[in-house]
Amino acid sequence: MDPEMTCVCGRPMQIVAVHQFAGLKGPKKLLVYSCGQSPIDDGGDHLQIREVPA
Numbered sequence: 001m002d003p004e005m006t007c008v009c010g011r012p013m014q015i016v017a018v019h020q021f022a023g024l025k026g027p028k029k030l031l032v033y034s035c036g037q038s039p040i041d042d043g044g045d046h047l048q049i050r051e052v053p054a
Helices: none
Strands: 011-021 026-034 047-053
Touching: none
Parallel strands: none
Antiparallel strands: 011 026, 026 047
8 A cells, every 4th residue: 555664763664543534625544654662762753644545
């Protein structure tokens, strides 16, 4: 579906959540990616969000 994404820490990321919503130009999906590392442990941003057409 998407090319494999790599986190800022170097780990591969996986889709952990998908949210569908009605955008101004039609339905959209927000894909939430995570590498599984907790941001609480090191203060890093281990999540990425991508908006795609539904």
